[in-house]
Amino acid sequence: MEKELISRILEMAFYSPSSHNRRPWYVIVVTSRELLEKLSYAKPHATPLKNASLALVICADENISDVWIEDSSIFAEHVQLAATNLALGSVWIQIRKRMHDENMTAENYVRSLLGIPSNIKVLCIIGIGYPAEKKEKHRKEEIKELKSRVKENHFSNLFPLEL
Ligand SMILES: Cc1cc2nc3c(=O)[nH]c(=O)nc-3n(C[C@H](O)[C@H](O)[C@H](O)COP(=O)(O)O)c2cc1C
Numbered sequence: 614m615e616k617e618l619i620s621r622i623l624e625m626a627f628y629s630p631s632s633h634n635r636r637p638w639y640v641i642v643v644t645s646r647e648l649l650e651k652l653s654y655a656k657p658h659a660t661p662l663k664n665a666s667l668a669l670v671i672c673a674d675e676n677i678s679d680v681w682i683e684d685s686s687i688f689a690e691h692v693q694l695a696a697t698n699l700a701l702g703s704v705w706i707q708i709r710k711r712m713h714d715e716n717m718t719a720e721n722y723v724r725s726l727l728g729i730p731s732n733i734k735v736l737c738i739i740g741i742g743y744p745a746e747k748k749e750k751h752r753k754e755e756i757k758e759l760k761s762r763v764k765e766n767h768f769s770n771l772f773p774l775e776l
Contacts, residue, residue: 614644614666614741618699622669622741625695631684637677638688641670641727651726652738655719660706665740670708670723672733682709685736692739702744708735 619642631637643649644667652670653662662668671689673681689705696703713722720735729735757776765772 618701619667621699622692622695622701625698626688626691629684629688629691631687632678632680635678635684637673637675637681637684639672639674639733641672641729643668643670643727648726652723655706655708655713655722655738656711657714660738660740661704662706662738662740664742664745665704666742667740668706669739669741670727670729671736671739672729673736674732675734676732681734682736685734689737689739692741696739696741701741703742704740706738706740708737 623640623642626640627636629638643652649665649668650663652668653660669692671685671692673685673688675681678684693703693705708719708723711719713719723729723735723738724731753776760774760776761771763772763774764770
């Protein structure tokens with residue numbers, strides 16, 4: 614993937630809001646096929662990263678923000694929206710709170726592979742590439758079922774959502 618596209622995605626993501634505008638994010642752009650393959654084994658079941666054009670490892674400095682999880686989740690989602698906007702496909706691979714095997718966390722696996730220091734936390738990896746298939750859209754019926762989750766003024770009172 615051209616470096617220009619990667620730059621555009623990251624530029625869009627750098628506009629993400631963050632608590633107190635502290636911007637605690639760090640990103641590792643992984644373009645090496647060997648590393649992409651190794652990253653695809655971060656968790657017990659191989660992930661689609663093996664076939665991705667590149668991966669963005671989304672990290673944050675926990676010493677910069679106590680809400681680095683929220684800050685970096687918003688950042689990761691901005692990356693996905695930017696990729697979609699450029700007609701690219703993307704997938705979120707959860708790393709935080711996941712295990713590599715019974716002895717090692719997925720975070721420590723990624724940390725040692727990419728030389729990430731201990732104050733930098735790893736949230737997730739966003740795999741990005743040219744979609745090989747067109748996925749079915751979510752059915753509107755599925756979305757309509759979520760209407761019951763929206764309340765008005767009190768948790769016991771449904772909001773009359775028009776979907
Ligand atoms: C917090 C979070 C963690 C996720 N973790 C993974 C993951 O580890 N592996 C994966 O293939 N997809 C993962 N996903 C993608 C979801 O499975 C996917 O967004 C969901 O199935 C809906 O599909 P859609 O995004 O195509 O609409 C994750 C998504 C989120 C928001």
